Amino acid sequence: MAEAALDAVRRELREFPVAARELSVPLAVPYLDKPPTPLHFYRDWVCPNRPCIIRNALQHWPALHKWSLPYLRATVGSTEVSVAVTPDGYADAVRGDRFVMPAERRLPLSCVLDVLEGQAQHPGVLYVQKQCSNLPSELPQLLPDLEPHVPWASEALGKMPDAVNFWLGEAAAVTSLHKDHYENLYCVVSGEKRFLLHPPSDRPFIPYGALDPTGPLGSRPGPVPRLQSGPGASLHSAGWRDALPASPVVPPRPAIPWLHCGEFLVRHGV
Structure with a gap:
C-alpha cells in the first residue's frame, strides 16, 4: 500500500x-x-516572470563597437x-558538503x-566576476561607452539599476546554479555565454543540503545545492557541469539559450 502511494506521488511529480x-513555461x-515598450516589458515578461532574449537593443552603445581586447588593454x-581564481573554473561551488x-x-x-x-x-x-557594481567602482573609464541605464527597463521597474557589473572570463569559467532575488538584464558585449534556466516548477527536483555554520560560507544563511556526479550533457554558465540532480525524478530539460554579442537576456528573480 505504501509503495503504491509512493509510486503515485512519483508519477504526479513527473507530470508536474x-x-x-x-x-506557462x-x-x-x-x-x-527589438526592445519592448515599458508597458509590454512589464506586462509580457516581468509580471509572468518569463525570460526573453532581446536583439537590436545595444546598437547605439559605443561599447558594442569599441570593446575588444586591444581596446580594453589600451583603456584600462x-x-x-x-579576479576570481579557481583550479577548474568553478567559482562559488559546492565541494562535498562545503560551499567553496x-x-x-x-x-x-592586462594580466x-x-x-x-x-x-x-x-x-x-x-x-573577473566581482559583483556589487564593480563596473563603476573598478572600471569607471569604461562608463562613457555605455548607457547609464536601460530606459525601457528602468521605467517598467520604476527604479534605476541597483548594480552594474562587468564580467570577463576564460571559456572554462562557470557560474554555479543559483537563484537571484532580483531582475537581471544580462548583455553580451563581446563573445558569447551559455545559460541554463530552470523554471520555478523544477525547484522540487533540485536537491539542497544544509550549510555547515562553521564552514567557509557560514555567515551566509540558507541552503546550497548538493551535487551528484553522473552522466549526461555538460551544463555550463549558471548551471552544473557534468552533474545531475540527485533525485529519482528528473524534470524535462531546462532551457539552455546561447547569448551572443549584442543580445540581452532578461531573467527574473522568481
Missing part, C-alpha cells in the same frame, strides 16, 4: 513540470527583434581589478587579457 511547461527562450589595462569560494586576487586587467590572448599562463582559471 510537464504540465507547468504546457501552461516555453520550451525555448523566445527572441524579441593597467587598472587593478578583483574562489581565491580572489587583485591583478591588472587577464594576456591569458585570454594566449600570451601568458596563470595558475588556475581567471574570471
Whole structure:
C-alpha cells in the first residue's frame, strides 16, 4: 500500500513540470527583434516572470563597437581589478558538503587579457566576476561607452539599476546554479555565454543540503545545492557541469539559450 502511494506521488511529480511547461513555461527562450515598450516589458515578461532574449537593443552603445581586447588593454589595462581564481573554473561551488569560494586576487586587467590572448599562463582559471557594481567602482573609464541605464527597463521597474557589473572570463569559467532575488538584464558585449534556466516548477527536483555554520560560507544563511556526479550533457554558465540532480525524478530539460554579442537576456528573480 505504501509503495503504491509512493509510486503515485512519483508519477504526479513527473507530470508536474510537464504540465507547468504546457501552461506557462516555453520550451525555448523566445527572441524579441527589438526592445519592448515599458508597458509590454512589464506586462509580457516581468509580471509572468518569463525570460526573453532581446536583439537590436545595444546598437547605439559605443561599447558594442569599441570593446575588444586591444581596446580594453589600451583603456584600462593597467587598472587593478578583483579576479576570481579557481583550479577548474568553478567559482562559488559546492565541494562535498562545503560551499567553496574562489581565491580572489587583485591583478591588472592586462594580466587577464594576456591569458585570454594566449600570451601568458596563470595558475588556475581567471574570471573577473566581482559583483556589487564593480563596473563603476573598478572600471569607471569604461562608463562613457555605455548607457547609464536601460530606459525601457528602468521605467517598467520604476527604479534605476541597483548594480552594474562587468564580467570577463576564460571559456572554462562557470557560474554555479543559483537563484537571484532580483531582475537581471544580462548583455553580451563581446563573445558569447551559455545559460541554463530552470523554471520555478523544477525547484522540487533540485536537491539542497544544509550549510555547515562553521564552514567557509557560514555567515551566509540558507541552503546550497548538493551535487551528484553522473552522466549526461555538460551544463555550463549558471548551471552544473557534468552533474545531475540527485533525485529519482528528473524534470524535462531546462532551457539552455546561447547569448551572443549584442543580445540581452532578461531573467527574473522568481
